[in-house]
Amino acid sequence: MAIGVKVMKRPDRETSYVRAALKGMALTFKHMFQPKVTMQYPEERSTADDRGSYSVAPRWRGTHRMLADEQGRSKCVACGLCPQICPANCIKLVPGEDEEGNRYPLIYEIDEFRCVFCGYCQEVCPEEAIHVGVHFENAEYSRDRFVYDLERLTSQTHSVSTLWDPADPRGQ
């Protein structure tokens, strides 16, 4: 059985592409005269001044940083809470005692490959020592460089995550 096809006869005004193409080109030309919004990363980088437009969110959870006290020693007392809470089991901690009888970490290593950047370590830390950092440029030439030891964690300088907005702690 043959199928009857009904051919619609529409006016040229509706089927021509010329009008639509001109419309699109007009928009393109319009943008040529407007200010540029693309940042030329990595030649250009965000600074503290343009926070809000280009910078990473202050609650970003990136690679870790260990904070130090006034003498430059890490604030960590090796209490063992972060390896305990860590869902990825990426923190290795061996506690020891220094000459003054203070507890400190003999070994503190974070495997950033295993880390899932949940930020629990920062949240659980009673000494406010370990933090997740506002940092994302982590490229290395070898895999073993991704196990950060205590020295490296302490020498990081990037800012640390606030985890929650102090003005709106409940996230409302």
Add this chain to the structure above:
Amino acid sequence: MSDLVNVTIDGVAVAVPKGTTIIEAAKQAGVLVPHYCYHPSLPSPAVCRMCLVDVEKAPKLLPACVTTVAEGNVINVNNEKSKKARESVLEFLLINHPLDCPICDQAGECELQDYVFQEGRANTRYGDYAKRFNPVEDFGPDVLYVANRCILCTRCVRFMESVADEPVLNVSERGDRAFIGIDPDHLLTHPWSGNVVDLCPVGSLISKDFLHKARAWDLDKTASICPGCTQGCNTMIDTRDDIVVRLRPRANLEVNRHFICDTGRADYRWMNRGDRIEAPLVREGGKLIPTDWDHALARLAELTRGARSIVILASGRASTESLGFVRRLADHGTVTAAVKVPLGTEAPLAGVPNLALRKERAPNLDGARLAGYAATWAGALAAAPGADLVLVLDADIDDAEAATLARARSAVVIGTVDDDRIHCANLLLPTTNMAEENGTYVNRDGRVQRYYQAKAAPGMARPAWWIAAEAGHLATGASAPKTAAAAFATLSSSMPGLGGLTYADLGHTGRVVSPATTGAAR
């Protein structure tokens, strides 16, 4: 039944013997009365005021640790009045207690932490006051005193005074300046003084050996028996990542109450030794060649089947199961079997009858007697060169004994530690040490007690009862048990001394089977 008293504790009716304290009666009703100074093995001074409970018709709250129950008492441990009292006590304790849980070894098993978390105040009202500070003191070979954390429950003072009978501790100063003082001419050198660390409900008395080693929540706890001497104290083996990090006493009112001696407490490093035999080694062409269990067991079966006279040199640390099955391996010939018993000095604990670190430093001496290890060590050693086969079951062999062993016609060593002295053997079989297997020990009072596997065995090591039973199966066709429970059941059904017991009968505190053997040979 006039000597029973009916009381109601938190709505639970219980009948307890006359003279029972409220705290013990509450235990039977399934109610925990929070307490610090009370300890079932120590006299109660009622100083901590933590166990104050509301007894109906009593004008004031009563200390549960010293008040005995009376007929018809209605006691409320968890009503508003009692809780309020405990909250206040906890608030007072925290006035001077430092907030150093992150660096305190007791964190996670601290009674102050537990109770404050359960029913303490959410915040402090003493934030403006500086806490008193006292330096950390050295109390002895294994004990540190952190005065700041002390809540002055005086358990340590009472232990040294009434149980150890060496009163070197006291409460010095008064009021909020009070601390635990030690006699300036003494340290805690009493052989049982390490128990003050376990008795301390907070992290005030801490063990130097365990200091900073592991957090309480990292530890896996396994019920065990101290392998130190014939006393057979019940212990808990705490392991972290398969490494034994400390031994602690486990309550058994019939044997050691709540205590173990310092010798037993410190003697765990051998359990972690790394220099172990990890695969069966067979002598072929003058060299020891690693092999698999099938080959090694066939060799063992062949050696035992061909031997008419067999000498067994066993370690006193071997389990009853291992001793029994190794002994069975030699049943067809003449057997001279002995266990090695290292000797030490006896160190009794004055306050507990029949509790001491014994001279015979082998935990399973009576188990060996039951299993038929009748010869003396020297006698067995003298018989070794003339025997067809010498079987060494994990005994420590010194140089002179190694020379004797080398003169034996053939020697099989079922051992743990890889030592040059035993390399003269024809067959070296890796076995588990007592922390790596399930088994039983029979202590000096004939009490059969179970211990449990606390860590993984290295390499191909197997329990010695398994090795002996499998080889016996190959040699004689006797069925071989597959579990320690089955091994024990097989032995106890054939050894009259074990009285047909099974693991299920033993429970956690053991059963006395053969009081007749006690002391007879000593």
